[in-house]
Amino acid sequence: MEENNNNTVHASDSVxxxxxxxxxxxxxxxxxxxxxxxxxxxxxxxxxxPPFCSFEKPREIxxxxxxxxxxxxxxxxxxxxxxxxxxxRETPVAANVTPIRFYKSSVDxxxxxxxxxxxxxxxxxxxCDEFVDDRVKRGAxxxxxxxxxLKRKKNKKTREAGVDGQSSSVGVNPSLNDDGNHESVNHVxxxxxxxxxxxxxxxxxxxxxxxLSIKRADLRASNSLTLKGxxxxxxxxxxxxxxxxxxxxxFFRMEMCLVGLHxxxxxxxDYMSIKDGxxxxxxxxxxxSSGVYGDDTEDNDVLVYSGQGENFNKKDKHVTDQKLQxxxxxxxxxxxxHDEVRVIRGLRDATNxxxxxxxxxxxxxxxxxxxxxxxxxxGIFKYKLVRLPGQKxxxxxxxxxxxxxxxxxxxxxxxxxxxxNGVESIPVSLVNDVDDERGPAFFTYFMSLTKPKPFGLxxxxxxxxxxxxxxPGDLNCSCIQRNEGxxxxxxxxxxxxxxxxxxxxxxxxxxxxxxKNRVSxxxxxxxxxxxxxxxxxWGLRTLDPIRAGSFICEYAxxxxxxxxxxxxxxxxxxxxxxxxxxxxQPFKWNHxxxxxxxxxxxxxxxxxxxxxxxxxxxxxxGNVGRFMNHSCSPNVFWQPVLYAENNxxxxxxxxxxxxxxxPMAELTYDYGFVLAGHAEGSSAHRRKMKCLCESPKxxxxxx
DNA sequence: GAGTGCTCAGTTCC
DNA sequence: CGGAACTGAGCACT
Numbered sequence: 001m002e003e004n005n006n007n008t009v010h011a012s013d014s015v016x017x018x019x020x021x022x023x024x025x026x027x028x029x030x031x032x033x034x035x036x037x038x039x040x041x042x043x044x045x046x047x048x049x050p051p052f053c054s055f056e057k058p059r060e061i062x063x064x065x066x067x068x069x070x071x072x073x074x075x076x077x078x079x080x081x082x083x084x085x086x087x088x089r090e091t092p093v094a095a096n097v098t099p100i101r102f103y104k105s106s107v108d109x110x111x112x113x114x115x116x117x118x119x120x121x122x123x124x125x126x127x128c129d130e131f132v133d134d135r136v137k138r139g140a141x142x143x144x145x146x147x148x149x150l151k152r153k154k155n156k157k158t159r160e161a162g163v164d165g166q167s168s169s170v171g172v173n174p175s176l177n178d179d180g181n182h183e184s185v186n187h188v189x190x191x192x193x194x195x196x197x198x199x200x201x202x203x204x205x206x207x208x209x210x211x212l213s214i215k216r217a218d219l220r221a222s223n224s225l226t227l228k229g230x231x232x233x234x235x236x237x238x239x240x241x242x243x244x245x246x247x248x249x250x251f252f253r254m255e256m257c258l259v260g261l262h263x264x265x266x267x268x269x270d271y272m273s274i275k276d277g278x279x280x281x282x283x284x285x286x287x288x289s290s291g292v293y294g295d296d297t298e299d300n301d302v303l304v305y306s307g308q309g310e311n312f313n314k315k316d317k318h319v320t321d322q323k324l325q326x327x328x329x330x331x332x333x334x335x336x337x338h339d340e341v342r343v344i345r346g347l348r349d350a351t352n353x354x355x356x357x358x359x360x361x362x363x364x365x366x367x368x369x370x371x372x373x374x375x376x377x378x379g380i381f382k383y384k385l386v387r388l389p390g391q392k393x394x395x396x397x398x399x400x401x402x403x404x405x406x407x408x409x410x411x412x413x414x415x416x417x418x419x420x421n422g423v424e425s426i427p428v429s430l431v432n433d434v435d436d437e438r439g440p441a442f443f444t445y446f447m448s449l450t451k452p453k454p455f456g457l458x459x460x461x462x463x464x465x466x467x468x469x470x471x472p473g474d475l476n477c478s479c480i481q482r483n484e485g486x487x488x489x490x491x492x493x494x495x496x497x498x499x500x501x502x503x504x505x506x507x508x509x510x511x512x513x514x515x516k517n518r519v520s521x522x523x524x525x526x527x528x529x530x531x532x533x534x535x536x537x538w539g540l541r542t543l544d545p546i547r548a549g550s551f552i553c554e555y556a557x558x559x560x561x562x563x564x565x566x567x568x569x570x571x572x573x574x575x576x577x578x579x580x581x582x583x584x585q586p587f588k589w590n591h592x593x594x595x596x597x598x599x600x601x602x603x604x605x606x607x608x609x610x611x612x613x614x615x616x617x618x619x620x621x622g623n624v625g626r627f628m629n630h631s632c633s634p635n636v637f638w639q640p641v642l643y644a645e646n647n648x649x650x651x652x653x654x655x656x657x658x659x660x661x662x663p664m665a666e667l668t669y670d671y672g673f674v675l676a677g678h679a680e681g682s683s684a685h686r687r688k689m690k691c692l693c694e695s696p697k698x699x700x701x702x703x
Numbered sequence: 704g705a706g707t708g709c710t711c712a713g714t715t716c717c
Numbered sequence: 718c719g720g721a722a723c724t725g726a727g728c729a730c731t
Contacts, residue, residue, distance in 0.1 A: 216713065219725065226726095253712060257727075265726040268711040273729080282729095290711040308710070326709075326729075346711075356713085 171229035180232030185243035185259045188225065188232050190659055192258055193251075193548045194591035196221035198497070200490045205473030222254040224595050233260025236272050238285050239340045239363065246362040247394035249545045249662045250344075251355060253288070261360060262286045262344055268293075269308055269327030284330040284366075286342035287385070288358065300387075300396035303343055303364065307331065307381025311374050321371075321379030328381045335366035335383070343385060345395045349545070350402070351525070352492060357545050359398060359662070362391040398663050401543050405527060413532075420445045420623070424524040428624055429543075432532035440530065440538045444621045447523055450558045454648040456611050463508030463644065469515040470505060479505050479517055493519045494549040495656045498589045498639060500609040502654075506644030519551045520641045520654035526552065528667065530627045536692055539666050540627040546661040552636055555625040555653040557618030565615060574619050576626050578653060580640070581613035582672030585699070589637065589658065608640050614651050625655060630702045631668035633695035635661050638669060668693065671702040 176184040199217035206213060214220060225231065233241050241260050256262040263270045263285070270285045287305055289295045296304035309322035322328060334341055340363040349355040364385035374380045403409035413433030420428045423445050430439060464470060464479045472487035474480060480487055482503035489495055493516065495502075505517045513521075527543035546552070555578045565577060590606060618626035628636065641654045655669060673688065689703040 215715090216725075218713075222726080254726080264710070264728065266710045266712055267728075270728085288711060292711055295711080306711085310709095354713090 172232050176232050177229065178233070178235040180241075180243045180260065182243040184232040186659065188230055188258050189250075189255055190548065190589070191230050191591055191595065192221050192225055192255055193660075194497075194589065195224055195595050196252075197490060197494060197549060198591055198596060200494075201472070201486060201496045204491055205487060218252040218254050222258060225258060228595055230595070231258050231260075236260070236263060236270075236285060238283055238334075239342075241342070244360060246360060246392045247397070247662050247664075248360045249660050250358040250360075251547055251660065253358070256288075256344065256358060261342065262288055264288075267308070267327065268305075269331065271327055271330030281337075282330045282333055283337065283339050284327065284334040284341050286344060287331075288344045288346055290346035290356070291348075297345070300399060302387070303345075303385040305331075305383045305385055307383065309381075311376045311378030311380065319376050319378045322381050324381070331366060331381075331383050332369060335369055338365060340365060340388065341385060343387070345398075347398075351544060355492075355547075359394055359545075361387070361395040363388045394662075398545075401663050405543065415439060419530055420524075423447060424623075426524045426527055428524070429529040430531075431529055434532050434534055437532060440627070443619065443626070445623060446556055446621050447623050448521075448554060448556050449616065449650065449652060450621055452559050452650040455642055455651045463510060464505060466505075466509070466511040466515070468512050470509075470511050470517045472516075479503055479509060487517065489516055489519050490549075491516070493525075493551065494547060495519070495551065495639070496549070498606040498637070500605055500607060500640075502639060502641045504641055504643040506649070507646060508644045518643070520554055520652060521643070522551075524553055524624065526550065528552075528624055530624065533629070533666070536629050538627050539629045539668075540624055541664060541666045542661055543663055545663055546657045548657050548659045550657045552655040552657060552667065553623055553625045555616055555618065555638065555655065556621070556623035557616040557626065558621050560615050560617045562613070562615060564617070574617055576618035576622065578616040578618070578625075578638075579613060579672070579674075580608070580610045580615070580653070582674055584670055584672040585632070587637075610640055610651065614640075614653065616653065628655070629666065629668050629693075630671035630689070630691060631693035631695060632670065632691060632698040632702075633693065634668045634670050635659055635665065636667050636669040673702050 172180070172184045172188060180188075196217045199214050199220050203214040203217060232243070237260075244259060244261055250256050250261075253262070253265055257265055268288050268290070270287070271282055272285060273280055273282045275281075287303075289297065289303055289305060291297065293306040295306060296302070307322050307328040308326060309320075309328065311320060311322070312318070313320050324332060331341075333339075343361045343364045344358050345361045346356055346358045349357050364387050366383050367386045368384040370382050371379045372382050400409060404411055411431065413431045414429065415432055415438060416430035418424075418427035419430045424447070432438070462478070464477045466474065466477050466479075470477045470479055470487070472480070472491075475485060483499070486496070488497075488499070488502045488504075502520075504520060505511055505515050509515070511517070526546055528540055529543060530538055531541055533539040557576065557578070565574070565579070586606075588606060635658050636655050637658045638653050638655055641652045642649055643652070644650070655667075661667065671689075687703065688701040691698050691700055691702050
């Protein structure tokens with residue numbers, strides 16, 4: 001493999017290295033494209049890495065002309081909600097002076113005392129197993145009691161919890177209860193999904209041990225959060241909802257309830273009555289279009305929405321017309337008042353057909369309404385909602401992406417269909433619609449680590465004896481034992497909790513390669529693409545909606561030792577280093593104490609345990625992970641994963657979605673940074689990069 | 704303020 | 718795989 005260094009640009013050459021360099025672009029190495037490209041390795045290269053891999057010759061790639069142009073905002077600068085410590089007030093956007101804390105251990109325990117006294121029925125201080133056993137013993141009656149208890153308490157608690165200062169450790173800052181912001185919305189959503197994942201984990205593991213099941217983890221999680229006041233935007237309102245952006249995605253109706261986007265848990269039309277002077281009036285707030293009921297969704301900016309009400313009277317078996325009441329009346333009134341109505345578009349997830357995804361598509365106004373005859377002959381109200389101009393493209397962009405993927409629409413700046421050259425099972429497209437650079441510098445695409453060093457802490461596992469696939473709750477499985485009895489992933493391969501270390505099954509295990517405990521070894525599962533950012537070189541973004549906890553990819557590359565990093569620092573600065581020993585901003589991803597009351601150990605620590613630092617260079621060898629840019633408010637985090645190959649255990653770095661990530665959002669993680677004076681080699685030569693993430697929490701630099 | 708009716712969920716079962 | 722059955726949470730309204 002030949003590396004042509006003459007063509008690479010060294011940003012450091014003419015710059016004083018002791019200063020923070022304005023690294024622009026971050027990855028601006030000129031493309032070194034061989035004359036010939038041939039993909040000459042199988043998709044599953046057995047060992048080592050493919051001898052050769054590159055891009056197609058750029059000239060040969062046709063650039064579609066006159067392609068439909070679409071402004072897709074790939075900006076993702078979002079905040080970390082999980083930095084559990086509640087800020088008493090918003091810090092003004094003084095980005096570059098944010099103080100940094102220099103510790104890795106969690107500070108949440110100290111600054112964030114648990115709210116006492118506010119314990120729900122599920123919380124009895126039992127550990128996980130006891131909790132389950134206890135529930136089994138008491139059986140259905142206990143469940144019933146719980147339900148009734150919840151029902152009685154709910155209305156009161158919802159309001160009180162936020163005002164009660166003691167519950168602020170898990171709840172939402174009281175002032176944000178009625179009117180939220182970006183941070184409170186994020187906090188609620190992340191907490192919800194974390195609790196939900198944990199409930200799914202309990203449910204999965206119980207299948208073997210008992211007959212009692214946790215049905216509808218979404219409802220249970222919602223219940224739990226409501227009791228603790230973890231809600232925001234409780235004040236019902238028409239128009240935009242603070243902290244929620246056009247294009248945001250949701251995976252459960254309850255998520256939209258909890259953040260005030262759509263108040264109905266099932267109903268399609270959310271509305272409220274208002275006082276207009278002395279008159280009482282009713283107005284529509286939001287509608288959810290699930291694609292059923294024959295809603296017309298042909299035009300992306302128009303939604304023809306059907307009113308509510310059955311066309312068939314079950315009692316006397318009559319065909320009936322819909323009536324101008326409830327939601328229908330509200331839509332009618334909103335039309336006359338020219339009020340804005342929020343529209344949420346629902347679609348079945350293409351990759352996971354059982355799941356439904358909801359996307360907030362912004363504000364619409366009702367332009368027309370009429371009555372149609374339904375199939376049964378009953379009258380159905382129809383409302384024509386038209387999208388207000390000037391909003392970010394959301395649903396339209398999503399639909400366009402489907403066309404890109406199916407090949408029925410061409411696109412601007414398209415360079416290459418699959419940068420991985422068949423290594424990944426899902427093609428990784430390469431696009432540049434900002435300038436004429438034709439691709440990143442040459443590298444070899446490989447999905448995992450080369451030259452890995454055996455992991456010292458754990459002696460090589462003999463592997464588990466499970467047949468076919470390891471099953472959650474099977475405590476005889478040695479891999480599950482290593483994970484402290486918890487199966488790390490849910491049935492649909494979502495990571496449940498961040499952990500010091502995750503043990504996956506490896507080649508020594510008897511289970512098959514499709515075992516659920518090998519999530520990080522299976523390559524890309526999402527459609528992602530490498531694209532040119534405006535000011536940060538090449539980046540990685542997703543075409544698919546991604547659920548929080550989804551596996552993104554491994555950080556692939558060559559395992560190197562520290563001496564080599566120094567060498568690189570002196571010479572060609574290696575921008576593709578991943579180093580576990582850097583300082584990373586602590587954050588909390590697992591659910592808060594007290595929300596479940598299961599006393600489970602998974603909330604105790606998110607501090608990674610890595611005995612000796614793992615340093616990976618993806619400069620010459622790597623996968624899509626090397627293209628992920630840094631952000632101080634990332635949407636992806638890394639997690640150490642351990643599994644065995646050929647009698648030895650190796651540590652890998654796996655990336656998971658920190659929160660739900662909408663289509664076209666850039667994927668970013670925290671690069672961490674090296675302490676001044678602690679840098680490898682001479683600190684004078686250690687260059688920090690100026691951060692361009694534009695997040696309000698930006699600390700100004702990284703690396 | 705407790706109870707009822709209604710609803711573009713989400714699962715499981717057949 | 719697709720529909721039916723089933724259990725639902727939250728809201729307006731009574």
